[in-house]
Amino acid sequence: MNPLGLATWLSARAQRDPHKPALTFENETWKYAELQRRVEEQAAFLASTGVSVGDRVAYLGMNHSNFLVALFAVNRLGATFVPLNYRLADDELTYILDDAGATALIADGQHVPIIDRIRGSLAVQSYLTFDGEFDGWLQHGPAEGGSVPEVEVSPDDVAAILYTSGTTGRPKGSILTHRNIWTGNVNWMLAVNYHGEHIALTSAPLFHSGGLCVMTLPVLMAGGHVIIHERFDADRVLADVETYRVTSLFLVPTMMLYLTQEATFDSADLSSLQIIVAGAAPVPKHLLELFGSRGIPVSQCWGMTETSTGATFLGTERALDKLGSCGTPGMLNEVKLIDFDGNDLNTPGVPGELCVRGDTVTPGYWNLPDATAAAQLDGGWFKTGDVAYQDSDGFYFICDRLKDLIISGGENVYPAEVESAIYTHSAVAEVAVIGMPDPEWGERVAAVVVPKQGATIELDELREFLGGALARYKLPRELVVVDELPRNTTGKIMKHVLRKDVGAIRS
Known part of the structure; x- marks a missing residue:
């Protein structure tokens, strides 16, 4: 077998360290042997639905141990895993599923209704879920003993x-x-010395490369223990650092800020933390100094x-x-x-x-x-x-x-996508979307709009209008109405001038 294959290196780790803790979710811990067993059973179930080499299998759901089981099971079959951002609007999910050519879709119970809304326009052949019973969905319960040979990739x-x-x-x-x-x-x-004694807590979305690849997969490959939170909750992160003696966290600066704002931050026992890996934006000096004062x-x-x-x-x-x-x-x-x-x-x-x-x-x-x-x-x-x-x-x-990428709270937002959606509003003549500094989110999405003659537009109304087309984190948090947009001699909007002008207006 190819030792670089995802399913192969997990299997090798399970053979080496079958009794070490691998994954914890909602206070349930699986050892590596248990994780491997579940991967093999899910691979057998997926194969029984027709998933085979080269197929694309999509996953829509919150952070969960089942996300990682699905990732490894799909790759055990020589298929391709396509994680979906659960924050996306219906149209965005439809586009991705069609573009990927997904033949199977796994969803958790709370996202089944979302897929059911768009199901009629999808070419997906198999709909699978792991909690609850839903019409037209195949439910995979706790199977026992199922296995299929691992495909060599x-x-x-x-x-x-x-x-x-x-x-x-x-x-x-x-x-x-x-x-x-x-x-x-x-x-x-x-780079950061992950090893088999690391205990990593992941609360960033696993559908993001940051949540999946910065800490979760490297620590599993090294034989460490990964604790998964369904979503980021600052108070719970602090509590679980104490409970599980967490050594490693992956956080964006906004998440670090939220930790410091919790009432329990000063009294929390964070002495087990050996490292915080931070990405998406530079960490402000005051946060570096604050965590440094705690020996982190x-x-x-x-x-x-x-x-x-x-x-x-x-x-x-x-x-x-x-x-x-x-x-x-x-x-x-x-x-x-x-x-x-x-x-x-x-x-x-x-x-x-x-x-x-x-x-x-x-x-x-x-x-x-x-x-x-x-x-x-x-x-x-x-x-x-x-x-x-x-x-x-x-x-x-x-x-x-x-x-002109905007990074807001660790999420990537491209202005062209937001601008395209805003242009469908009947009151908008021209628009430019820019990122503006924000003490909480790093950057916030700001829409600079030239309204059509005689028309008016308000931020709340614009956000409501865009809500069905864009994920919430892409919606403008600021609206600036202007008479015209600054352009260069070729007619291109000068966004650096806009940022300066909007900053001057705000100050």
């Missing part, structure tokens, strides 16, 4: 397709191979779904003297900058586009050959679309986004 077979927001208003399916995920796991182990080191990183998450890593000892940096390249990937003509850029302090090369990098986007080609350079380099610079010590700093 190639390292470059597609293990998962993770959909990210698209700059053209449609999500893009980022392909992750078995090699990508395996190499990403090892990259993280080398913070390791910051930069990466993206297309690079199996981490591509640069900042050691905990450099958090303050390299404030704002995302670190240096990982052990198993390379990073470089190019100027805006595509030439290599090595001058400290001069911004350029960040590029990544290595076995962590996606081979491309599902069904999007043009987007794949546009992101790839000769020599195996991948253009990330992020603008960064290096200091004289070789540390990278993200300073802008070529594609």
Whole structure:
């Protein structure tokens, strides 16, 4: 068997450490042997419904141990796992399921009604659930003894397709191979020293590469213990750090802030924490100092779904003297900058586009050959679309986004998608969507609107109008009405001017 295969390395870990705790959810702990048994039984059940090599199997549900069982079971059959963002609107889910060509869909009970609303427009053949009884859904109960042989996969077979927001208003399916995920796991182990005694708590969404790939999969591969929360709840995170003597947390800065705002933060016993891995945005100095005062080191990183998450890593000892940096390249990937003509850029302090090369990098986007080609350079380099610079010590700093990506509370929001939805409003003549600094969310979505003559528009009404088309985290939190949008000589909207003007209005 290929040792890089997801199902293969889990099976190998279960053989080595059958009696070690692997997963805990809602106070129920499975040891590695139990996790492996459940994976084999679910794979047998999926095979009985017709799932086979190369099929795409989608999953819609909250964080749950069943999410990981499904991931490994699907890959045991040589099929591809497609996790769905449960925050998406009906139209968005429909598009992704159709684009992926999903032949089977697994949903938890609370999301069955959502799929039932759109089921008539889907080409999915098998609908599966693991809790509750629903008309037209196959329920997989606690089967016993079922198993099918593991399919041998190639390292470059597609293990998962993770959909990210698209700059053209449609999500893009980022392909992750078995090699990508395996190499990403090892990259993280080398960067932050994950090992078999780590106890990691995951509360970030598992459908995100951050929740899945930054800590959960590397710790499982290392033989550690993963505690899963259905969703992030600051008070419960603090309580479970004490209960399970958690050593590792993955948090975005907003989540870190929420922890400090809990009444129990000062009295919570956090002495077991060996590391907080932080991503999505730079951690503010006051949070670094606050957690540092509790003896909790913070390791910051930069990466993206297309690079199996981490591509640069900042050691905990450099958090303050390299404030704002995302670190240096990982052990198993390379990073470089190019100027805006595509030439290599090595001058400290001069911004350029960040590029990544290595076995962590996606081979491309599902069904999007043009987007794949546009992101790839000769020599195996991948253009990330992020603008960064290096200091004289070789540390990278993200300073802008070529594609105007907004990161709000750890969620990626692309303005073009939101703008397309806003343009369908009858009162809107022109719109530009920008990200504005926000002390709670890092950035918030702001819509700058030119209304049609004689028309008026209010924020609450606009949010309500968009609610059926966009996930809630993509909805504008701020509305600015203007007479015209600033444009350059070619007619392109100058969003940097908008950010400055909106900031001036607010101040």
